[in-house]
Amino acid sequence: MSLLEIEKLSLDIAGMPILKGMDLAIDAGEVMGLVGESGSGKSMTALTVMQLLPNASRTRGRVTFDGIDILSAPEAAMCRLRGDDIGMVFQEPMTALNPVKTIGEQVAEGIRWHTGANRPDAEARARAILDRVGLPEARFPLSRYPHELSGGQRQRVIIAIACALKPKLLIADEPTTALDVVLQKQILELLRDLVDENRMGLLLISHDLAVVADMADRVTIMRHGEVMEAGETAKILTQQKHPYTRQLAEASVHVPVRNAPSRSGSAGVAGRGGAHEDPSFPPPPGPAGHPPHKGEGKSAPLLVVEGVTRDYAGRRKSLFSKAEPFRAVDNVSFSLDAGQSMALVGRSGCGKSTLARMILALDRPTSGEIRLLGQTVADKSEAELRPSRREMQVVFQDPYGSFDPRHKVERLIAEPLHLLEKKPARTERREMVAEALHEVGLAPSDMDKYPHEFSGGQRQRISIARAIITRPKLIVADEPVSALDVSIRAQVLDLFADLNQRLGVAYLFITHDLTVARAITDQVMVMHEGKIVEEGRTSEVLDNPQTEAARALVAAAPDLERAIARRLGETA
C-alpha cells in the first residue's frame, strides 16, 4: 500500500467545483511531481491532504495517509499528523515565517509540541536540523530573526521546520518559485537529499515542467481540477501522449519566431556590411544587433550607459561612525542599438532592477551618465525629461500591482499620453487606446473594463499596450513573464517578439530565467554583485559562459530537454 493514496477526490468550495475525481498515490521515498497552471487545483490538493481547507469546503472521495483516513479524521488527529508525519513547505519564504520569533524558536516549536521534548533537547534537535539544511550554527545561530536572512536562507528554515521530525511525507508547494535559479537548484538538491536520507515521500507542486522533470520519479498533470495524465516522468514527458501534456511541454521550451532585425547573430554581421534586408523595419535604425562598440558610421546607439554607479546609504554601525554605503550598481557601461533586444540576467539582488530604474530616470545614479538618443537622462527636471520619457517605457513583473485598481483600462493605457506635447482630444485618445489594445491582441471594447476583470496574461498585455502607446524606441521590461504560467508566458513572449518586429522597438529584458533570455534576445549581459561580468551574443554566452557567475546561472537553469535526457539515461 502506498504512503498517500488519493482516490476519486472531489472538492467544492462554496459551491464552486475545485477538484473533480482526482487520483494520486505516493510511495515512501518517492518524488511525485504535481504539475498544472494556476487555478488547476494543485495547491488545493495539498491543502486537502493537510486538512487546511477554507471553511466552506466540501470533500468527497477517499484520502488515506499511512492507513489513516484523512477526510474523516478529527482535528486533534490531524494536529498530531501535521508537522510530524506530514510536513509542508510553502512558496513564499518572505511570509511563511513569523517575523517576531527567532528561527530557533520556530524550528523548536514543532519539535516540542509533537514530542514533548524540553527546551534544551528541542533546541539541540533544531540546531541539528538547521545544520543539515545548510545553516550551520556558527554562522546562523538559533537567535537569528527571519528578516536577517535572505530568501534562500529563509526557505531553508522553512524546510528545516517541515523536516525536523523526519516526516513520512513532505508537501512542497512551489518551493522555489520565488527564488532565483541558483538558489532554486540548491533548494531542490536539498529536498532531494532529504528524500533519499529519510525515505520520505515528496509531493512537489510546480508549474515548471523542467523542475519537475529534474526532480520527480512520477508526475501527475492537472488541469481544471482533473488529472489529465499521470505516470513515470520520463515516459510521460517523452511520449507526450495527452495533448495537454504536449501543450505544456511545448510552451515551456517555446521560442518565438523572429526574423531578420532581431536575430542579430547573423544580422549583426550582415548589418556591419550595411545591407539591411528587412523592409518592415521602420525608420532606419542602427544596424540591428550591432555589437556594442562605439557608433560606427551614421547611426549612434539608442541608449548609452557610461560608468554608472549607484550607492545606497548603509546602516550605521554606531552613532558616530559614518555609514558604509552599499554599492548596488558598480561602474556599468554598455550601449544598446535601436531595434535591438538585450537581456540583462543575474541573480536576485544583483542590481538589475536598480540599473533599470536609473535608465528609466526613476532613480538617479550616484555617478556616471545615461544617454538616450544622445540626450542625458540623469539630473534633469521632469519637464526636461519629457522628450526622453516618450521614447522609453516600462513593463513590470507583477501583473496585479502594475495598475491603479480604481482606473479603467482606457485611462490606464492612456497614461503615457501625458508625455505628448499636444494632448489628444477624447475621441482621438480612445482611438489611440483602441489601436494599442489591438496591437497587443485585446479587443477595443476592453477599454471600459477595470483591471481586476482580466487574467494575469491579459493584464500583462494591457501593461504592454500602455508601454507602446507613445511609440517608444525602448521598452525596459523587468521580469515581464516570470509571474505567468508557461502557456501564457509563451504567448506574451510571442507578443514581445512580434512588436519588436513590427514597431522596431528595442528591449532591455531583465530576467533571471535563461530560457526567456534565449527565446527573445540577441545580446545578453550577465550581472553579478552590481557589475556586468560578461556580455555578448545570447547564444554564445549561454552556450559557452566564461565567468563564474555566468556559469553558475547556466548550470542552475532548469532545462526540460536535458532533464528528460538524463532521466532516460538513468533508466536505460
Next chain:
Amino acid sequence: MTMPASSQPDDFRHFLHQALRSGSFMTGLIITLLIAAMAALSFIWTPYDVTNLVVANRMQGLSAAHPFGTDHLGRDILSMIMVGSRNSIAVAIVAVGIGMGIGVPLGCWAAARGGWLDEVLMRFNDVVFAFPALLSAIMITAIFGPGAVNAIIAIGIFNVPVFARVARAGALALWPREFILAARAAGKGKALITIEHILPNIASILLVQGTIQFALGILAEAGLSYLGLGAQPPMPSWGRMLFDAQTRMMIAPNQAIFPGLAIVITVLGLNLLGDGLRDILDPRLRRER
C-alpha cells in the same frame, strides 16, 4: 475627470452588499442619521423656544408636556438637546474639515517629497501630538476668548496631525507600488500622481478616520462647553447643560442624564459607523479578485 470611486459600479455594489450585512455599520448609520435628522428638525420645529425662560416652569420632572423635564430656568430639556445637537455637529464637522483640509495635503506632501521635509513635518506633528489636546484647546480659548468659533479652531488644530499621519502612512505604502512607478515613467509629476492615484486609493482610510475624529470632536466640544469655553449662552450645548445640571444631580437627575445620554449615543453611533466602515473597506479583509 470623474471621481473613480463613484464610477465603479462593481465596487459600489460590493460595498452595499457588505454594508447591509454589517451589523455595526447599519446600527451606527441609523443612529447617526437619527441624530442628524434631529438637528435638522430643530431648525424648523422644537417643542418649546429654548431662549424663552419661563421661570414658573422651572425644575419640572418628566411629564407629557416636557418629556425630559425642564431646567432651573424653566427651559424644555428635549428642545435644548435638539438645538444643542446642531452645535455639536457643526463644531465636529468643521473641526474634521480643518483637520482633513490641512492634514491630508501635509501628509501627502511629506510622503511625496520625503527627505528632510518629511522629517520636519512629521517632527512638528509629534510636537502637536505631544500637547494634551484638551488642555491646549483650553489654552487657545483662554487666549482668544471662549466661543464656538474658537472651540472649532482649537479642536481642528488637533485633528491636523492625525490626518497627516494617516495620509502619509497610506501614501508611503503606495509610492513604491509598480503602478505609481508606471505613472512616473509616464512623466507625471508628484502632485499629479498624488491627485490621480494616491488620493483615490487612500480615500477609504481617510473616511474611516474621519468618522472616528468626528466622534472625538463631539466629545471635545462637550468638554470645552462644560468648562464654559465652547458655545456661549443662550445658545444651548450638551456640555454646558451637563455643567448646569451637576450641582442639582441629587434633586433633578434628569437634567444631567438626558444630555449625557445624547453625547453617549451620538459618539457610540459614530464609533460603530467608523468600525463598520473599516471592516467593509479594509483591503486586508476584502477578498482579492
